[in-house]
Amino acid sequence: MNNCGISRWDNPREINRKLSHLTSLPIYEVTDEYYEDTILKYYDEKCAGSRKIYEEAKQYIPGGVQHNLAFNKPFPVCFDRAEGAYLYDRDGNRYIDFLQAGGPTILGSNYPAIRDAAIGLLNTCGPVTGLLHEAELMIARKIHQCMPNVEMFRMLGSGTESVMAALRISRIATGHKRIIKIGGGYHGWSDQMVYGLKIPGSRNLMESHGIPRKLFAYVDEVRPNDLNMLENFLRINRLRGGTAAVIVEPVGPESGTRPVARDYNQGIRRLCDMYGALLVFDEVVTGFRVALGGAQEYFDVVPDLTCFGKIVAGGFPGAGGVGGKKEYAGLMAAGVGTMKHKAYVGGTLAANPLSALAGYTAICEIEKTNACEKAGRAGDRLTDGLRKLIEQYSLPFVAYNQGSIVHLECTGAMSYDYSSYFIGKSAVGLLLNKDIMIARKESMERMGAAYMANGIVTLAGSRLYTSLADTDEVIDDALDRFEEVFRHVARTNKGVRK
Template identity: 45%
Template sequence: MSKYLDCYDYAAIHAQAEHVVKHRKKLRRDVVQKYLDWFDTHCATSKLRFQQAQEVIPGGIEHNLANNHPFPISIDRAEGAYLYDEDGNRYYDLLMAGGPTILGNNYFGKECAQFIIDKAPLTGLYSEYERKLAELVCQYYPSVEMFRMLGSGTEADMIGVRLARAFTKKKEIIRIRGGYHGWSDQFIYNASEAPEDAACLNGIPVECFQSTHCVEPNDIEALEQQFIENEKFGGTAAFVMEAIGQDSGAVPLTREYHAAARELCKKYGALLIFDEVVTAFRLGMGGAQAEFGSKPDLTIFGKIIGGGYPCAGGVGGRREIMEMLAAGINKNRDKKVRVGGTLSANPLTAYAGCLTIEELAKTNAHETLAKASDYFMKEIAGLTEKYDVPALVFNHQSILHIDVAGSQHIPTIYKKDDPEFARQSKEASQCVMEFAMALAAEGTIISGGGKTYLSCATAPLVDEILGSYERVFKGFE
């Protein structure tokens, strides 16, 4: 059983997560076989494309979001609320590229196509759109006095840490266990994709991890203890946190933890860095920091900065910190923090980002999204109760958590040396994989890992989308 939970009530979420893990249900085997048969008969081209890709692409895919069961769906085009595959199947898109396409797919397609025709958008030189985009970010994020656009969220996280170390003259970094801050050597440590140290070490010298420390979510005492421990090594340069918690808030952070993080950073002379790759402009025009009333020293931005177009990310923050970044070749190179990126702030992506941010504000998109998301999630909770499917059901505005496995919460319930940890992790992984597969066969795409987002395009269609979920929930036992 489940109910619609408050995303800031971590105690209730944790209790429900434990119930889900210990009373998990799965799709019946005959139902799973039905969906596997559907993929074989309806997605033959996708299956062929995956087989071809495996010959020339390691693993056959190039983005984790495409890692779907029983094979990746080969998408031919995206339009509004929908995705279309090469076999002609149409799906409701609740993946939205992992979050950044808030308005819907191809919202400014014609404008951006015309921009390419008229402007020849990649020169490597300055364009007015990078300034306009920086002005918009500074306008909606009071903590951001200056903004530097980069090519990805991974790059932005890397530069954020480099800035923190240069500014504070310290080297230790604290992050939350299971969080994700890109694929750089120092940040892959203890990410959810590679939870064990040994799983991170291929190609990475172990010393890359020596100054990175992980703490458990919402444990304020453990956080301060790590600050104290780091004093032995010269102190903490930064505490880096996904603003609502790991994996788009699947293990959410409390308001109390936010307030404590700010105070502890001040107490120990560290920078507070918010990773808002997912939450910036999706939780509202001011992102998670407006929602929590927090003011980080640095903010990491991701794909939304480019409206979902390629090569987008950035870092913004206090002027005195941001002015340490090098701008080309300057006279004080020895005092500056190196930063580069051939495709950073390319005119097309900066232009698309400007259009998107202005449209979000003009259309009051977040009010529409909030109303549709709350309604949708209450109905989902009702369906899980109707079909007696234990689930976690809560949302951070249009970031939706519909969790029938409790995967992300297993480390908060079992210790890693407990045999139950491995068993539960394996079963949860299968459950999540099959749930996403079933939804796709019923016409709705989420990520294989369960990430789910509403957009302004899907908001009017939630009653139709609920039908996909109901048909899947009927198949649980």
């Protein structure tokens, strides 16, 4: 396989064993002394410009930031400039960017060829006309070339919309009603997909405020890595509306935070075929990242529908789309006044020429530069270096990666499932483990703040995306910075049952 971003596949049992050991221990985090004297001091002294903007933004923006990934602790840093592996804040401080806007910028930030293509287009037709532009064809044809089973592609506004469309198509194509998702998976924030969000077993119990229960009536959730449970649901569903689709993040729920067995996706494919359900691969993160042909190429599994996002618009807005075999993708046919049996999808700015051209250019550049493989190698180097530091400082932290998707779990906040939410019954009701989970999440943010003050931007303190711009020098510099943080970590008495 050319341009493959994953050079090794860790045994999920081993990772999960380490993660449960981590969560059985009290929290290890940077000491209060280091946090107060060094981290908070950095924010106070070096980030005055960011603080000023944030203070005013709180008056006009709910929570003071528009984006869930804009890290809030102790306050969000405001970024003015992005280039390659680096971000620069309002006060001129430089950071290594392992957030990568949540995944789209595998070529590095503000990649010149994409910028030039966008500027050229703005100078000629502007960002949008609402009519056919050749860039729409260019990106659809290019995606087909990279993922042959994506015979047709329709570009949409976001990953969330792509998933909504894929589920709608699946229901039309199969005549079945039910959707099965893997517990803990993230497929955007549409009503149905909030079911089981982030925490396996949580069904409609955690993040579903504002969503009537009935909207979850046709969604089921199964435990990651459990093909028997999946088969049981598929079997039961035959008697209650049939399964339209099984939707998966192929590297594991929450971008591989909960790792799965290498042959898991093949098992799901087999079961979908047995029970007449479509297999939907959510490749919003993995598409053009784990391989040019996506996770479907890496796992050698042909899904019926593929959801795209992030890299598909080369870091520009309007990053979404669904593709697949003609018989399914054709159900999204656009055009005025068609009363045919079809999946209604759309969006005023969907597939605008700017996003389509930026995405096309990005995919061509990823191919030309071998970016998946190089970013994956940077991910391996970062993971190996983190593992060495973890050992050197005798910490219980766990580092693992799927190529350029690197996970650094310092508190295990992301490894809980819903059964660990309750720890038993008492005379007054259920004993909640919630406080432990919250303490671990707060600690994860505190570690994130410590990384930030040492010049490293992470995704919420526990995920790191690497890119083509991450040379060995960049990674080694980052590891020195991680070491500086790890040197100040100590065991606390937090995060354990009282």
